[in-house]
Amino acid sequence: MTHQYIHETRLSQPREQVFAWHERPGALPRLTPPFGGGPDQVRQAPSDGIEPGSEAKLGISVPGTFGMVHLPWTAEHGEWDPPRYFTDRMVSGPLGEWEHRHVFEETENGGTLVRDQVTVRPLPEWAGKLNDLGERVMTPQLERIFAYRERQLRADLDFHDQHDGPRLTIAVAGSSGLVGTQVCALLETGGHTVLRLKRGGATGEGVIGWDPDEGVLNPHDLEGVDVVVHLGGESIATRFTPAKKHEIMRSRVDSTNLLVRALGQVSAEKRPRALVVASAIGYYGTGRGDEILTEDSASGDGFLAEVCREWERAAHGAAVYGMRVVNVRTGLVLSPTGGLLKPQLPLMEAGLSGPMGGGKQWQSWIGLDDMAGAVAHLALSDDAEGPFNVAAPEPVRQKEFAKTVAGVLHRPAVVPTPLAGPKAVLGAQATEELVAASHRVDVGKLLASGYRFRNEDLRSCAEHILGRTR
Structure with missing residues (x-):
């Protein structure tokens, strides 16, 4: 038999705005x-938005694999009546049945009630009463998922209200x-047009093709663009061999020089009005100890x-061109799907984690959503200029x-990790x-620019990205 799960979210924004965000x-x-x-x-974005027949391909984590193993899930959109509702259902995947109806109702104060109605059968119909057990297991997971979705939707809408230019x-x-x-x-959810620079890709709808290795970028492809954001670069989570160091430097500097020339x-x-380029708090080098680092602090030692x-x-x-x-200057980005946290989660889940390298070094961290929000904020804020420390307060x-x-x-x-372990790998x-450096950065400049953090403290950030509560 099937079971129904319902989650309701009340928002201050009008129904048309909330529905448009979902489209x-x-x-x-x-x-x-x-x-x-x-x-x-998300393995493949919806082929045609949320209109009937549009398909999206996703993955569902296999329990106990810490997100490293996923089973395929294909969703197809069905009934659609903007701005009142739309539906999607699993057409292939690991569950017996899944249909999600998104309902949008106007409230008396001009806001919106979003009602998520999920009809689910965890196992095939022949499993009979085992589906009752599956439903008891799934309900807490659905509560985690939709609590996360509510926080995301609410914070994104507030962000776009703030940046309503x-x-x-x-x-x-x-x-x-x-x-x-x-x-x-x-x-994109704020209604901006995003063009993705893709290596080796042909320029077309939504894509600008370029090849930083060969110094290829057609300046005409940047005409009419308002802001260019550059976040690319070879991974630094590796041994610093001479060849790797060359690639790390080249992938960042050469590609940025190419952009500036174009x-x-x-x-x-x-010409675009702004260029927003990633850097890192590694700018301040090693051995800074308890020093509070502002954007005016001197650069430090190290590669x-x-x-x-x-x-x-x-x-x-690019400043030469006005x-x-x-x-x-990015802090340590936190997400279970990448960055600093991902390789640590298996040990943490097993109860085998603890202070690393003595544990006294400062870590200036930032949640993935605040990282994305800060970059978008700096791109959209005409008065933001120069270096910004981007980390939680x-x-x-x-x-x-x-x-x-x-x-x-x-x-x-409680299990300490001596630096001998990371040294053996890195x-x-x-x-x-990467591991022993101490960075205690001040983010007063970012706050003064008007950025509003979603998660200022580590516990609230970890609870959000891990789907856990007290």
């Missing part, structure tokens, strides 16, 4: 939770990465500090980080700059 291409990535228990990986055309390099995917989705060849009346200096210097070449240039020591996140998982964090230099 836009970024809605599915924004609503898809990064933790297991439901569809938590003209809708822009924004070109994004690094659009398929952990941060870039969410930056694009957030901008921007300089666009006529002034058609990553050198990379960031050269990267920022390349980006500032463009607003922003350097996003409350940095923590590594010992507290391990204890807090493990606590959200209801696990202890080598001495990468361990010193």
Whole structure:
């Protein structure tokens, strides 16, 4: 037999605005939770929005695999009556049946009641009463999923209310990465047009083809773009061999120089107004201890500090053309699907985590949604310029980080990890700059620019991205 689950969300925004948010291409990535228990990986965006017949391909995490193993899930949209409701159902996947009806009702105060009605049968019909057991297991997972979706929807709508200026055309390099995917989705749900710079791809609808390795980018493809955002670069989570260091530096500096050259060849009346380029708090180097680091603090020692200096210097070449240039000095981005947290989760779930490298070093962290929100905010804010520390307002020591996140998982964090472990994997230099470095950054400039954090403290961030509550 089937079971029905209902979740209701009351919003202050009018129904047409809320429904329009769901119609836009970024809605599915924004609503898809990064933790297991439901569809938590977007493999292929809806083929035709939420209109009948549109298909999307997702994945559902296999329990116990920490998001590393997914089963395929294909959803098809059915009935559709804007702005009142739309439906989607699983046409193939691991459940016996799944249909989701999204209902939008006007409230007396001009807001919106969103009612999510899910009809689900966990197992095939022949499983009989085992479906009752499956329903008891699924209900808590559905509660986690829809609580996450409500927080995402509410915060995104508030973000777009704050940034209610003209809708822009924004070109994004690094659009398929952990941060870039969410930056694009957030901008799209706000009604902005996003053009993705794709390596080797032909320029076409929604895509600008380029090849940073060969220095290929047609300046005409940037005409009429309002803002360019560059978030790409070779991963730094590796041994710093001479070859890797060359690739890490080249992938950032050469691609930024290519962008700046192309921007300089666009006529002034058609040239983008701003260039927003990623950097990192690695700019401040190692050995900073308890020092509070502002954007005016001197750059430090080490390979990553050198990379960031050269990267920022390349980006500032665009200032010659009268463009607003922003350097996003990124903190440690938290998500169970990538970045700092992903490789630590299996040990944390097993209760085998604890202070790393003594645990005294400061970690300036930021949740993925605030990372995406800050980048979008800096792209949309005409008065934002220069370097910005982009991290949560409350940095923590590594010992507290391990204890807090493990606590959200209801696990202890008492097993210390000496630096010998990371050194065996990453080598001495990468361990010193990635694991042992202490960065206590101040984000007063970002706050003064008007950015409103979703999660200022580590516990609330971890609870959100892991789908856990006290």
